[in-house]
Amino acid sequence: MLSSHEFVRVSLEINLFFQRIMKEHLFFVETSLPPVETTAIHEASALKQGFEQLLGHTVYYANGSISENAIRSNEFVTPYTLKAEELNSMLTGASLNTDITRAEYELAADSNPHYQKWPENIMEEINNRSYNLLKEVISFQKRLLSRRLECRIFITLYPELLDHVNHESEYYLEILESLKSRKLPKKTLCDELNFWNHIMEDHAEFIDGMLDPTEDKLKGTARATAEAFEMLVKECMETAQKQMIQNSNRAAEGIRAYKRAATEGLLQCRIKSVIPPLLADHVLREANHYLRLLSSIRQS
Ligand SMILES: [Fe+2]
Ligand SMILES: [Fe+2]
Numbered sequence: 001m002l003s004s005h006e007f008v009r010v011s012l013e014i015n016l017f018f019q020r021i022m023k024e025h026l027f028f029v030e031t032s033l034p035p036v037e038t039t040a041i042h043e044a045s046a047l048k049q050g051f052e053q054l055l056g057h058t059v060y061y062a063n064g065s066i067s068e069n070a071i072r073s074n075e076f077v078t079p080y081t082l083k084a085e086e087l088n089s090m091l092t093g094a095s096l097n098t099d100i101t102r103a104e105y106e107l108a109a110d111s112n113p114h115y116q117k118w119p120e121n122i123m124e125e126i127n128n129r130s131y132n133l134l135k136e137v138i139s140f141q142k143r144l145l146s147r148r149l150e151c152r153i154f155i156t157l158y159p160e161l162l163d164h165v166n167h168e169s170e171y172y173l174e175i176l177e178s179l180k181s182r183k184l185p186k187k188t189l190c191d192e193l194n195f196w197n198h199i200m201e202d203h204a205e206f207i208d209g210m211l212d213p214t215e216d217k218l219k220g221t222a223r224a225t226a227e228a229f230e231m232l233v234k235e236c237m238e239t240a241q242k243q244m245i246q247n248s249n250r251a252a253e254g255i256r257a258y259k260r261a262a263t264e265g266l267l268q269c270r271i272k273s274v275i276p277p278l279l280a281d282h283v284l285r286e287a288n289h290y291l292r293l294l295s296s297i298r299q300s
Contacts, residue, residue, distance in 0.1 A: 002182045005116045011123040011179055012062045013070045015130055016104075017289055018172040019058055020076065022137060023051035024282050025165040029144065031092040031276070032156045040153070043140055045094065050133050052097050058126060059103050065117050068109035075289035077104045080263050080281045087267065088278040096278075131176040138169045156274070158209065164202045168286075171195060189297070190236040193248050196290045197236075200255050201229035203283045207262065212272035218262070225255050249294045256287040 002010060026048035033041050070076070082101045089096045145162040147153045155162075178185045204226035208219050228251050236244055263280040265271040 002184070004120050005113075007120055007179070007182050008116060008118055008123050009066060009110065010184065011127055012058060012066050014172075014175055014179075015054070015058045015126060016062055016066070016070075016076045017285070018168075018175075019051050019055040019130060021168060021282065021286070022134065022172070023048045023055065024278060025141070025169070026051065026137065027088075027094060027096060028157060028165075028276060028279060029141070029155070029162075031088075031094050034154055037153060037155075040144065047133070047137050047140060049095075051130075051137075052100065054126065054130055054133065056097070056100050056103075059100055059107070061118055061122060061126070062107060063103075064108050065110050066107065070292065071107055071109055073288050073292040075285050075292060076107070077101055078260075078263075078281055078284055078288070080267060080284070081278075083267055084263065084277040084281040088276050092276075127176055127179050131173065131180075134169060134173050134176065138166060138173065141166050141169065158206065160202065161206055164199070164206075167195075168199065188238060189241050189244065190238055192293070192297070193244055194233050194236055196293070197229045197232045197248055197251070199286065200252060200290065201226050201233065203259070203286070204229065204255065207259075207275065207283075210273050210275045212274075215272055218271065221258060225251075225258060228254075245294060245298055249291070249298075252287055252291050252294060256284065256291065259284040259287055 026044045030041055030044035030048060033044070035041075082098060082105070085096045085098050085101060089098075141162060144153070144155070145159060145166065148155055148159050148162060174185050204222045208222035208226065211219050211222070213219075232244075232248055232251060259280060262271065262275075263277070263284055266273065266275060266277045266280050
């Protein structure tokens with residue numbers, strides 16, 4: 001069971017990371033639907049704004065109440081996030097609240113580990129509201145995926161990408177569910193590593209598929225990266241924990257460097273692709289989150 005202090009800090013850090021991830025998934029959906037899908041576009045936009053509002057609250061409470069480690073991991077914002085948002089919003093005409101991002105760049109860490117600034121019920125409230133909104137988001141995304149699989153809608157996102165965002169949403173839901181009883185989900189090492197290694201494999205495959213066919217070198221690296229993560233999932237053994245963590249860490253560092261270079265290249269218009277710039281930054285943050293998780297597993 002988490003202490004009251006840990007509950008507040010963990011809830012803040014989890015929500016800071018995932019609320020932004022959720023609203024960006026909805027932004028990608030909103031901007032990838034054709035004009036005929038007015039209802040779905042509006043629904044995506046309203047759900048995006050719902051998470052944006054919650055993120056605004058979380059950022060307010062997080063200031064001075066989260067760990068230095070979490071801030072330094074760049075899983076909440078990277079040096080590219082604001083620029084990617086401004087560019088992507090300008091290119092699509094869809095809104096993104098960049099004031100929240102600016103506030104996130106100013107977030108300070110918890111300077112006194114024995115002082116708890118906010119009572120538990122504030123976090124309980126944010127967790128519950130996130131949980132309820134997330135249920136709606138998951139059902140929207142699932143409906144979208146099944147309509148896509150039946151070819152009743154067209155969307156310029158791979159069905160596999162819609163499935164992928166649903167996996168991430170369900171992973172977040174499971175954490176919020178556990179936090180109701182002041183716990184974090186109990187998982188085996190391979191369950192945890194396989195989830196994230198599979199997510200990283202998907203990212204490499206999406207990047208490969210969304211790069212212009214002429215980007216041979218970048219596509220080759222993406223394919224090799226996907227294979228490396230696929231092998232890690234196949235080989236995971238509870239009996240070789242240290243080795244598994246080490247290998248996953250090495251692969252995650254590799255894909256992080258690749259994603260960072262891709263984000264820079266896209267922002268500077270040096271790479272030809274159909275990758276929204278904010279998507280590149282989004283998957284970079286997911287790698288940063290995974291690397292922080294790996295380092296906490298290593299220390300436990
Ligand atoms: Fe994501
Ligand atoms: Fe992802």
